[in-house]
């Protein structure tokens with residue numbers, strides 16, 4: 001057995017602030033064979049001579065699960081790659097990522113595409129890594145083989161995706177994809193903006209953020225979600241709305257759930273922590289689709305989060321090379337219409353959300369529910385990931401909830417030093433990340449594993 005596969009010795013991690021599924025309390029976490037053996041009273045260890053790591057007042061969280069990450073490798077590795085993305089994840093307290101099926105070439109829309117992803121990721125994963133498949137026009141016959149191969153579900157776009165090799169689905173193709181996914185029991189995850197509403201919106205290119213915002217109105221989200229929910233109701237598919245930006249979507253979801261539609265939704269750190277009013281003109285690091293909206297919308301997203309209306313908060317980490325962001329400081333035009341639409345934040349999601357959550361009176365246990373347990377449940381990984389509980393993987397994070405730091409993009413592990421959080425002071429620092437009971441060291445060999453969707457519901 002190579003050293004990277006040797007299970008770690010049994011150990012104990014102690015903290016006065018262990019965030020457990022039923023809240024935060026002092027505890028000892030006993031680890032054996034890479035799993036959490038049990039949670040014991042604080043100070044009850046040492047047990048059978050195991051080494052104790054005492055974190056004092058530094059909190060111990062379950063490793064975060066980020067089900068929305070665009071790694072972009074193979075094919076657009078200059079945008080982001082497995083090594084850089086997973087090192088950034090570990091440094092940000094994320095111990096499991098699920099990779100999106102587009103922006104890599106080939107996209108993950110065929111079994112060959114999935115095999116290419118897996119081959120390329122081999123030996124490059126500092127955290128555990130799974131894959132979403134993609135449902136695009138014409139690939140219905142590929143969905144079952146991909147699902148059998150362990151993808152976590154299938155992403156579709158209702159509006160153009162931004163890359164030619166991953167076309168969006170018109171209504172007939174959406175119906176076909178959802179019908180097949182209902183048949184095979186797959187989770188459909190959907191980028192919901194309506195192309196007709198987008199086409200009818202005022203298009204004023206340039207560096208004014210207000211013009212960009214007007215070009216992607218909330219009505220594009222509500223129209224797309226309404227159509228998707230109607231299709232889900234008729235096909236019986238289980239659907240998940242990706243990156244909800246417009247709070248106006250939420251009443252539609254409530255009504256559909258009352259109607260028996262199986263629908264969940266996520267939102268992202270940038271929608272919860274940034275606002276249109278503060279986006280500088282020309283600063284295309286803030287461009288994403290759907291866009292960051294105004295402060296009152298952000299407050300409504302927080303209300304919904306507090307009410308349990310979002311299943312998860314995940315990054316939608318979607319970087320590109322700096323030239324494609326057209327950043328003025330690099331000689332670009334700062335044109336929001338033409339710049340790549342995607343925000344890089346994988347390493348910063350936890351402190352960004354915690355900084356704002358704490359200001360609004362939320363607890364670490366809330367953040368863990370939104371960013372660990374919630375996305376783990378979405379991916380069917382409850383019991384293995386996303387909680388400090390006996391039997392789960394010993395994926396853990398030592399987190400100082402009071403440690404403040406200034407974000408310097410070039411110091412992040414992301415491949416490209418572009419992020420809208422640059423220059424901000426965030427609160428909450430990741431001190432140590434454990435994966436399967438072993439400390440993750442970005443400078444050492446990786447030992448993350450490729451994971452697949454559990455084949456039987458737990």
Ligand SMILES: [Zn+2]
Nearest residue numbers: 068100316318
């Ligand atoms: Zn995305």
